[in-house]
Amino acid sequence: MSKAPIAIIGTGIAGLSAAQALHTAGQAVQLFDKSRRCGGRTASKQIESGSFDLGAQYFTARDRRFREALQHWQEEGWAAPWSPNLYLSRAGQLEPSTDEQARWVGTPQMASIARALLGDLPVTFSCRITEAFRGEELWTLVDADGASHGPFSHVIVATPAPQASALLAAAPKLAAVAASVAMEPTWAVALGFATPLPTQVEGCFVQDDALDWLARERSKPGRNGHLDTWVLHATNSWSRQHLDLSKEAVSEQLLGAFAELIDCVVPAPEFTLAHRWLYARPAQPHEWGALADAGLGLYACGDWCLSGRVEGAWLSGQEAARRLLEHL
Ligand SMILES: Cc1cc2nc3c(=O)[nH]c(=O)nc-3n(C[C@H](O)[C@H](O)[C@H](O)COP(=O)(O)OP(=O)(O)OC[C@H]3O[C@@H](n4cnc5c(N)ncnc54)[C@H](O)[C@@H]3O)c2cc1C
Numbered sequence: 001m002s003k004a005p006i007a008i009i010g011t012g013i014a015g016l017s018a019a020q021a022l023h024t025a026g027q028a029v030q031l032f033d034k035s036r037r038c039g040g041r042t043a044s045k046q047i048e049s050g051s052f053d054l055g056a057q058y059f060t061a062r063d064r065r066f067r068e069a070l071q072h073w074q075e076e077g078w079a080a081p082w083s084p085n086l087y088l089s090r091a092g093q094l095e096p097s098t099d100e101q102a103r104w105v106g107t108p109q110m111a112s113i114a115r116a117l118l119g120d121l122p123v124t125f126s127c128r129i130t131e132a133f134r135g136e137e138l139w140t141l142v143d144a145d146g147a148s149h150g151p152f153s154h155v156i157v158a159t160p161a162p163q164a165s166a167l168l169a170a171a172p173k174l175a176a177v178a179a180s181v182a183m184e185p186t187w188a189v190a191l192g193f194a195t196p197l198p199t200q201v202e203g204c205f206v207q208d209d210a211l212d213w214l215a216r217e218r219s220k221p222g223r224n225g226h227l228d229t230w231v232l233h234a235t236n237s238w239s240r241q242h243l244d245l246s247k248e249a250v251s252e253q254l255l256g257a258f259a260e261l262i263d264c265v266v267p268a269p270e271f272t273l274a275h276r277w278l279y280a281r282p283a284q285p286h287e288w289g290a291l292a293d294a295g296l297g298l299y300a301c302g303d304w305c306l307s308g309r310v311e312g313a314w315l316s317g318q319e320a321a322r323r324l325l326e327h328l
């Protein structure tokens with residue numbers, strides 16, 4: 001009988017990073033995600049007039065191993081540098097914000113990286129895993145419809161921490177660590193304008209009550225939508241305070257804040273979309289790398305194990321795979 005595959009719950013950057021490392025090492029993997037597509041918080045939304053990045057806006061690469069992976073992504077055309085006309089808005093004043101930081105984006109959209117990393121690996125979408133339990137030797141997963149999946153030799157949980165703790169119940173110490181991680185929400189609003197706004201701004205860090213960040217989609221490489229689409233992110237604190245506000249009210253308030261901030265007249269948008277990220281980022285960075293109960297064969301990874309960024313998620317996935325492989 002062939003060896004049971006390794007189950008990976010979550011197809012964000014962390015889960016995909018672990019999957020790739022294990023696949024490269026000759027291990028069979030089976031991925032699961034509750035969503036209809038991969039990428040998690042590196043999501044891009046496809047609409048008739050183009051696409052835009054709704055979660056992660058760009059990423060930086062500080063770790064040598066991640067820089068090497070990024071070089072490969074660039075060579076393959078999955079990622080490219082993004083050097084926007086960057087501004088800072090403080091106390092209502094908009095000023096250019098030049099820095100030396102290199103930033104990258106997925107091409108032609110942020111979600112392209114996850115799609116490329118997934119490649120042909122076996123995956124089950126629209127499948128929310130609710131339980132992972134171990135028999136004498138092997139693991140079984142149960143989904144929200146009560147269906148069982150398995151058997152698996154090991155399980156890697158690659159979801160945000162609040163969703164990971166229940167899936168780690170077989171290892172109470174790991175479950176407790178995951179349960180101790182607070183994650184902050186972010187409201188995101190996309191606005192599409194029929195006529196390009198007459199401004200030089202392409203990205204802006206905002207120090208404000210409501211807004212935290214705004215980006216102009218068409219300034220990113222490979223984007224060719226016909227609307228001038230902007231993505232606005234609210235601060236974590238504003239998002240927390242307005243967690244249950246309707247999407248319409250959130251769009252209206254953030255559009256108002258944007259119109260006050262930007263140095264031009266803002267017409268009514270052709271298109272508006274609001275999305276609430278309940279678990280956008282860990283409240284604090286950690287240095288766990290990944291969590292492991294090697295005896296049980298249960299592992300956890302995700303941005304919350306490191307820095308709350310794309311780079312942290314990728315490194316955490318690598319670490320989970322490394323720890324699993326060293327115990328085979
Ligand atoms: C609004 C916003 C802006 C951001 N901006 C940036 C930025 O500019 N730069 C940067 O570096 N980072 C940014 N980030 C953070 C970055 O997106 C994350 O750090 C990274 O994508 C996390 O990857 P992950 O794989 O750890 O988790 P996720 O991407 O959250 O992936 C987890 C996956 O698990 C799935 N899942 C969850 N529970 C279950 C379950 N029970 N069963 C099956 N599947 C499940 C989810 O559907 C998801 O696909 C931003 C995040 C947000 C939300």
Ligand SMILES: NC(=O)C1=CC=CN([C@@H]2O[C@H](COP(=O)(O)OP(=O)(O)OC[C@H]3O[C@@H](n4cnc5c(N)ncnc54)[C@H](O)[C@@H]3O)[C@@H](O)[C@H]2O)C1
Nearest residue numbers: 059060086088097098099101185186205233280281308309
């Ligand atoms: N909104 C959310 O939920 C987010 C979740 C997770 C990350 N988010 C943002 O992602 C970037 C990623 O950080 P980074 O990779 O360290 O990038 P950085 O560009 O170096 O930013 C770090 C930090 O510094 C501030 N900053 C950077 N450059 C400037 C500048 N030229 N002018 C003013 N301020 C600058 C910025 O506020 C960053 O927090 C990061 O933006 C997260 O906020 C969002």
